[in-house]
Amino acid sequence: MALPLHFAIRNTWKTLSSIKTGVVLIILVVIFSIAGTVILQRPLTDPDEIARAYSPSMLRFLDVTGLTDVYHTRWFVGLMLLVSLSIIAASVQRFPNAWRYFARPYKSPDDGFRRVLPIQAHLAIVDEEQGLGAAERAFHHMHLKSERIVRPDRFSLFAERNRISEMAVYIVHASLLLFFLGYFVVDAFYGWRGFLMLSPGMASNRVEMKSGEIRSLPFSIRCDGTGEETYTDGTPKRWWSKLAVVDNGQEISRKEIVVNDPLVYHDVRFYQASFGRTGKLDHLVLNAVPKSGAGQTQEISLAQNQIVSLDVDTKVQVAEFIPDFVVQDGHVYARSNDVVNPAVHLIVTSEKTDKVVNFWLPEIPGIAENASSPYNFEPKDLKTGVFTGLEVSHEPGQWAVWAGVILMAIGLTFVFYVVHVRFWVVPVQDASGNLALWIGGSANRNRDAFEQTFKRFVEQVEKELKPKFEEAAEKPVASLPKTTTAGR
Amino acid sequence: MARARVEQHPATGMTLVVMVGLSIAFLLFIAFLNVVKNGDILSEANLLYAALVFYAGAGALYLGFGVTGTESYIKFASLATWAGLIANTAAVAHRWYEAGHPPFASLYEMLLSFVWTLAALTLIAEKRYAVKVIGTVTMPVAIVGVVLMQLLRSDVRPLVPALQSTWLHVHVTLAMLAYAACALSFALAMMFLIQDKLNTESFLATTSIFTVGIYASVLTRFEGWGGFNVIAWDAENKSEVFLAKNVRLFVTIPDLGWLMMLVFAAVIAPLTLYILARVRKNEGFLLIANRAVFISILLQSLALVFFVIRVREGRYSSLDAEGLYPTNLAASPFILSALVAAIFANLLYLLLLWRREDLERLLPDADTLDRITYKTICIAFPLLTLMIAAGAYWANKAWGSYWNWDPKETWAAITWLVYAGYLHMRITRGWRGRRAAYFAILGFGVVMFTFFGVTYLLNGLHSYA
Numbered sequence: 001m002a003l004p005l006h007f008a009i010r011n012t013w014k015t016l017s018s019i020k021t022g023v024v025l026i027i028l029v030v031i032f033s034i035a036g037t038v039i040l041q042r043p044l045t046d047p048d049e050i051a052r053a054y055s056p057s058m059l060r061f062l063d064v065t066g067l068t069d070v071y072h073t074r075w076f077v078g079l080m081l082l083v084s085l086s087i088i089a090a091s092v093q094r095f096p097n098a099w100r101y102f103a104r105p106y107k108s109p110d111d112g113f114r115r116v117l118p119i120q121a122h123l124a125i126v127d128e129e130q131g132l133g134a135a136e137r138a139f140h141h142m143h144l145k146s147e148r149i150v151r152p153d154r155f156s157l158f159a160e161r162n163r164i165s166e167m168a169v170y171i172v173h174a175s176l177l178l179f180f181l182g183y184f185v186v187d188a189f190y191g192w193r194g195f196l197m198l199s200p201g202m203a204s205n206r207v208e209m210k211s212g213e214i215r216s217l218p219f220s221i222r223c224d225g226t227g228e229e230t231y232t233d234g235t236p237k238r239w240w241s242k243l244a245v246v247d248n249g250q251e252i253s254r255k256e257i258v259v260n261d262p263l264v265y266h267d268v269r270f271y272q273a274s275f276g277r278t279g280k281l282d283h284l285v286l287n288a289v290p291k292s293g294a295g296q297t298q299e300i301s302l303a304q305n306q307i308v309s310l311d312v313d314t315k316v317q318v319a320e321f322i323p324d325f326v327v328q329d330g331h332v333y334a335r336s337n338d339v340v341n342p343a344v345h346l347i348v349t350s351e352k353t354d355k356v357v358n359f360w361l362p363e364i365p366g367i368a369e370n371a372s373s374p375y376n377f378e379p380k381d382l383k384t385g386v387f388t389g390l391e392v393s394h395e396p397g398q399w400a401v402w403a404g405v406i407l408m409a410i411g412l413t414f415v416f417y418v419v420h421v422r423f424w425v426v427p428v429q430d431a432s433g434n435l436a437l438w439i440g441g442s443a444n445r446n447r448d449a450f451e452q453t454f455k456r457f458v459e460q461v462e463k464e465l466k467p468k469f470e471e472a473a474e475k476p477v478a479s480l481p482k483t484t485t486a487g488r
Numbered sequence: 489m490a491r492a493r494v495e496q497h498p499a500t501g502m503t504l505v506v507m508v509g510l511s512i513a514f515l516l517f518i519a520f521l522n523v524v525k526n527g528d529i530l531s532e533a534n535l536l537y538a539a540l541v542f543y544a545g546a547g548a549l550y551l552g553f554g555v556t557g558t559e560s561y562i563k564f565a566s567l568a569t570w571a572g573l574i575a576n577t578a579a580v581a582h583r584w585y586e587a588g589h590p591p592f593a594s595l596y597e598m599l600l601s602f603v604w605t606l607a608a609l610t611l612i613a614e615k616r617y618a619v620k621v622i623g624t625v626t627m628p629v630a631i632v633g634v635v636l637m638q639l640l641r642s643d644v645r646p647l648v649p650a651l652q653s654t655w656l657h658v659h660v661t662l663a664m665l666a667y668a669a670c671a672l673s674f675a676l677a678m679m680f681l682i683q684d685k686l687n688t689e690s691f692l693a694t695t696s697i698f699t700v701g702i703y704a705s706v707l708t709r710f711e712g713w714g715g716f717n718v719i720a721w722d723a724e725n726k727s728e729v730f731l732a733k734n735v736r737l738f739v740t741i742p743d744l745g746w747l748m749m750l751v752f753a754a755v756i757a758p759l760t761l762y763i764l765a766r767v768r769k770n771e772g773f774l775l776i777a778n779r780a781v782f783i784s785i786l787l788q789s790l791a792l793v794f795f796v797i798r799v800r801e802g803r804y805s806s807l808d809a810e811g812l813y814p815t816n817l818a819a820s821p822f823i824l825s826a827l828v829a830a831i832f833a834n835l836l837y838l839l840l841l842w843r844r845e846d847l848e849r850l851l852p853d854a855d856t857l858d859r860i861t862y863k864t865i866c867i868a869f870p871l872l873t874l875m876i877a878a879g880a881y882w883a884n885k886a887w888g889s890y891w892n893w894d895p896k897e898t899w900a901a902i903t904w905l906v907y908a909g910y911l912h913m914r915i916t917r918g919w920r921g922r923r924a925a926y927f928a929i930l931g932f933g934v935v936m937f938t939f940f941g942v943t944y945l946l947n948g949l950h951s952y953a
Contacts, residue, residue, distance in 0.1 A: 019916055026909055030902050037895040037942070071893045183891060193889065238652075260653045260885050271888040391888035398890050405877045412870045448859065 017089035025083045032079065036070035043069065043210050077184055084180045091173050102166045107158040108149045109424045109440060119451060120440040121458045123465065128427040131437040132157055134464035135425040141460050142453075144423070157425035165420040165444060171411030175404040182400030191397055196270070196390040198223035199278065203246055207392045219247035221263075221270060224254070226388035228275045239275040241388040267396060274389035279337030280304070281321035284344060285381035288316070291374055299380065302346075313352050314374055316359075320345035323384065330366055339384045348373050420444045423457065437461070508552075512545045512568070532586070535579035536600075540634040542572030543607070547627035553620075562620050566611060569623065572630075573607045580604055592660035593651060595821060596637055603633040605668045613672070617860060621850050625675060625836065632828050636821060655882035662875035667935055669868035670907075673861050674932035677925040680857035683848060684922060688841055689762065689774055692781070695837040696759035699784070702830045703752040706823055707745075711807070715740035716748060718799060718823070720806065721816035728819050731808060739804040739813045744794065751791045754784040755830070778841060785834045792827045822940055858921055861928055862914060869907050876900050899938040906931045 015021055039062060040050045054062065066073030106113075114120070125131035132148070139146040139159045146159035194207035194215060203222035207215045224242040231237045238258060245252040245265045255263045263270040283303045288310050290297075300308050300316070307317045324336045325343035332343060346359040360368035361379055370376075426438045439458055443450035516538065549565035552558065580600055583591045591597035610626045613619045681691075709717040717738040720729040729737040757780040765773035799820060803812035817824055840847065851857065879897070884890040891897065910927040913919040919927070 019912060022912070023909060026905050030905055033898050033902055036893065037898050041893070260655075260882075262885065262888075269888065271886075273888065393888045395889060398884065401880070401890055405880075408873060409870075409877075412873060416866045416870060 013089060013093075016086050017093040019090065022083075022086050022090060025079070025086055028079060029083060032070055032076055035067060039067050039070070041069055041071075043072075077188065080180055080184050084177055087173050087176060091170055095170065098166050098170070102163060105158075105160065105163065105422075107147070107424075108151050108154065108156050109426060114426065114428075114438055114440060117440045117442065119442060119447075119454050120438065121454075122428075122430075123437045123439065123458070123461060125427065125435050125437045125465065127435065128155075131427050131435075131465070132425065135437065135439070135461050137464045138457060138460040139423070141464075142457060146423075146425075154426065156427075158423070160420065160422040162414075162418045162420045165414050165418045168411050168414030168418070172408055172415060175408035175411055178400045178404030178407060182397035182404065186397030186400060187395050188397075191393070191395040193391070193393045193395075195273070196221065196392050197387050198226075198241075198390065199385055199387045200225050217268065219245055219252070219265065221390070222246055222251075223388055226275060226386055228386075236275075239272050239388075241272055241275075241390070243270060243390075268392060268394045271391040271393070272388065273391035276387055276389065277323075277337075277339050278385035278387050279323040279334075279339060280385040281318065281344075282383040282385045284318060284321075284379070284383070287378040287380055289376045289378065291376060310348075310375055314348060314350050316346055316348050316375070316377075318344060319347045319358075321384075327364055327367075332364060332367065339382075342382060342384075344379075346377060348375060350374065416445075419446050419450065421450060421453070423454075425461075508545045508548045508564070508568075511548075512541055515541045532579050532582045535575050535582060536634060536637060538575040539572045539579060539603075540631065540638075542568045542575060543603075543627055543630045543634060546572060546623060547631050550621075550623035550627050553624065562614075562623075565623055565627075566614060569607055569611055569627070573604070573611065576600075576604045576607060590657050590661070592657060592664070598660070598664070599633050599637050601664055602668075603630045603637075605664060606630050606633070609668060609672060617852070619676075619679070619852060621847060622675065624839070628832060632825070632832070636825065653882060653886065655878060655885070659875060659878040659882055662871055662878055666868050666871035666875050667939060669864050669871060670932050670935045673864040673868060673928045676857055676861040676864060677928035677932075679851050680854055680861060680925045681922070682840065682844070683851055683854035683857055684925070686922070688844060689765070691837055691840055692758060692774070692777060693762050695781070695833050696755065696762060698833055699755040699788075699830045700752075700759055702826045703748065703755050706826055707748055707752055709738075709823070710745045710748065711740050714743050714746035714749070716744035717741075718815050719819040720804075720813040721819040723814060723816065729813060737806055737809055737813065739806045739815055741798050741804050741815075744798055747791055747794055751784070751787045754780070754787045758784060781834055781837060785831060785838070788827065788831045788834070792831065795823070795827060822943070825940070854921070858924065861925065865907060865910060865928060865931070869904075869911060872900070872904050872907065876904060895942050896938065899934070899942050903931065903934045903938050906934050 040053055042050070050059065050068065059068075062068045066075065070076055109117070123131070125134075135157050136146055139157070144159040144161060146157045149156050149158050192209060192215065194209045196204060196207050198204060198221065200223050203220045205217040205220035207217060209215055222244045224244055226241040227239075228236060229238040229240075240256055240258045242254065242256045243263050244254045245263070253265070257263045257270065257272050259272045262272070281304050283301050285299060285301050288298050288300055290311075295311060298310070300310070302308055302316070302318050304318055304321065307315050309315050320332075320343075322332060322334045322343045322345075323339040324334060324341045326333050326335045326341075332345075335341075343364070344361045346361065348357040348359050349355070350357075355372075357373040358367070358369045359373045359377060360370065361377060363370045421443045422441065424438075424440045426440075428436055428438045430436055439461065441450065441454040441457070443453075546565045546568035549561045549568060553561040553565060580591055583597065583600060587593070587597075591600050606626050607630055610623050610630075613622045711717050717740050720737040720739045721727075722729050731737050758777045761773045761777035761780055765771065765777065796817065799815055799817050803814045805812055852860075876897075879900070880890040883892060883897075906927075910919075910924065910931060913927065914924055
């Protein structure tokens with residue numbers, strides 16, 4: 001029983017860690033991501049629009065398979081989990097090797113290594129000490145610290161730079177895992193997004209989620225004002241809202257937020273998302289002109305349900321405000337809530353005669369009784385109610401994501417631009433018994449640039465050898481870099 | 489046949505240089521007369537015009553070099569490119585000063601920056617990497633860019649609230665740099681394939697598939713009875729006509745659809761003949777296919793001319809609204825660029841077909857190209873990463889979340905994945921040469937789709953670019 005299980009685990013592990021699996025998974029992620037950009041997606045698109053775009057049976061299929069909300073379905077999250085596992089498995093599989101490389105660098109090259117190393121050179125020397133000394137000075141010249149390695153059968157020099165670069169890939173992979181952790185785990189379970197609509201003077205702690213449910217915050221947000229500024233051509237220039245945080249009945253802080261600059265309190269963020277008019281009346285400024293000629297024109301301000309006395313006998317109030325009116329069959333209807341074609345229904349009452357007059361602005365024939373009103377009203381100014389739309393989000397996972405971004409930037413810098421270079425210098429005796437200095441070098445990437453560095457190093461060693469031993473240097477024994485290779 | 493004919497003409501020394509020089513002088517003189525009349529010398533339009541004149545001169549010389557192989561053209565071509573670049577830089581600076589923000593906020597401004605980057609990269613590639621022939625490819629693109637700019641609205645538009653952020657500039661600059669690096673890696677991969685002795689027929693196949701793809705997408709605008717749908721244009725407000733939020737009004741140009749159909753048939757012909765040649769193993773079909781390419785270029789040019797004429801003039805009816813509406817090239821920048829790109833790709837194929845040996849002589853060797861391609865991607869990939877990260881950070885401030893699965897975001901992530909795949913295959917699997925080059929080409933295809941296709945075909949939050 002134990003054996004098959006053991007095998008199963010081993011095989012699963014092997015499959016997960018193979019680069020083929022990785023590629024297949026990436027292709028799957030790409031395919032489903034593309035599907036999500038081509039098929040209309042649920043939370044973003046209007047339900048009616050989706051219903052119009054697909055036939056009912058098609059839509060049912062898409063809904064059941066989750067294709068109308070690809071990125072939040074269980075199987076997509078599962079796929080990302082598999083990707084994470086594959087990254088982990090692949091890294092763990094390869095890590096010991098890289099770690100060995102990193103923790104126990106190969107410092108003393110043996111014959112076999114010296115034979116196959118692609119980048120190497122030979123220089124004739126008189127004695128070992130002279131050769132190694134020259135190499136040490138050359139290393140020093142290149143700002144490399146060299147160390148003498150002594151083994152029972154040989155001794156040599158070793159110098160290197162940027163060994164950390166061998167670990168860079170793991171840094172990049174770790175940063176990817178941080179992204180997944182932040183987005184698919186932390187934010188998927190603990191994050192939420194909703195919407196809060198406030199009018200000036202209102203306070204609320206009830207945020208409406210995308211699903212329609214209400215989430216109550218432990219504190220409330222009060223709106224002290226909101227507004228819109230436009231460019232001369234009418235396009236919006238700036239939306240702002242003055243917000244205050246009220247916690248336990250106490251005002252904690254205030255901030256004027258604009259698009260791109262949210263308010264943050266207890267890791268909950270409030271974004272300026274939209275601005276609009278409620279279509280309700282805030283107040284109306286009118287000139288009341290008495291018809292009798294007695295008395296003066298007066299400017300009055302009316303809010304909804306507010307009664308204003310014009311003289312001892314006459315009072316006026318707003319009965320109805322219709323932001324976008326249309327008349328049909330002798331009735332007035334509202335066509336929309338946009339303030340594009342407003343009408344006001346005023347009621348003028350006279351206490352003495354108990355007369356009630358329906359005054360309409362503008363005068364609507366058949367309904368308005370403007371002629372029998374003791375006053376004429378001229379509209380001066382109209383202010384309608386405004387609201388601010390706040391996007392509310394709590395995404396604690398973003399800290400993992402930002403950490404991932406920084407880690408990835410570091411990792412990629414190391415992967416692409418920091419090269420681990422190594423040099424070995426070994427005094428050797430060739431077949432005919434002549435003493436020579438074997439110099440080898442390797443770089444883990446950008447090989448052709450390193451070849452130049454290596455060439456410079458060898459030339460430097462030659463120069464260091466010369467003053468004391470000019471005759472030998474006359475006949476160059478150097479066999480400069482033998483090979484060129486496609487760069488890694 | 490065709491090749492032999494061209495090669496009979498020996499390279500004709502300085503004639504072209506003198507001709508191009510005279511044309512530049514003439515055009516600048518005309519422009520100068522205009523300036524004297526209107527007074528304003530350093531306006532953006534004038535600077536752009538100067539850039540256009542110089543780029544056109546450079547393009548002609550580079551093309552002359554590409555076709556005849558006369559080395560001396562190169563010197564003058566780069567001089568003209570330098571002059572164009574200076575005028576272009578001045579135009580960018582002027583724009584920046586005028587608008588108060590770097591020129592990345594509209595399609596017009598992005599084209600301005602793009603053309604500048606392209607010219608600068610051309611000079612760098614020429615001087616630093618000795619890829620001399622690159623101007624033959626990039627200069628025509630620059631010219632098309634400048635011409636497109638003349639058609640688009642150029643007035644400084646105020647920024648809508650969501651774009652008022654420093655992150656706009658960070659994000660867009662990174663995107664531009666990353667995309668430019670991807671474009672370069674694509675061009676290098678193509679050159680590698682030439683140097684790697686990929687047979688000319690394969691280029692025929694790719695070019696044909698590309699062209700067929702373009703016309704297939706263009707024909708999504710085909711309307712019954714041969715009409716062709718384009719977005720209506722409101723000349724007064726210099727904007728597209730909207731029926732509702734994000735719903736544009738389309739007008740139907742009669743009969744243009746038939747012409748597009750005809751061209752579609754013409755561009756399918758070379759592909760069909762290529763497939764026939766492969767299936768029947770008959771080289772004869774390839775000869776016909778090459779002629780078919782030539783014919784299709786003529787027809788494509790005809791379609792382009794008719795498209796431009798019909799879109800610029802006249803008012804057309806719409807299926808969605810009563811009355812007649814005008815349209816404008818500015819309302820169809822994608823179709824226009826697609827048509828131009830298709831012609832351009834086919835011309836490049838002809839250049840390869842006729843002058844392959846010269847090209848092989850002038851390009852760096854395959855190994856070098858392979859390495860430079862990889863290096864360019866090593867630059868492009870971190871830039872892509874940073875671009876996405878900057879976008880996420882900005883989205884977090886503007887839209888309330890760092891990741892919204894907006895189509896542009898998703899496609900940027902896909903681009904990133906494709907290049908990540910390339911790097912893995914190259915580093916751990918040792919993919920070199922052709923397979924790597926194909927991968928680089930695929931990557932750039934995805935980049936192009938992210939840049940143009942997503943805006944053109946898919947709706948989302950990224951509606952401004």
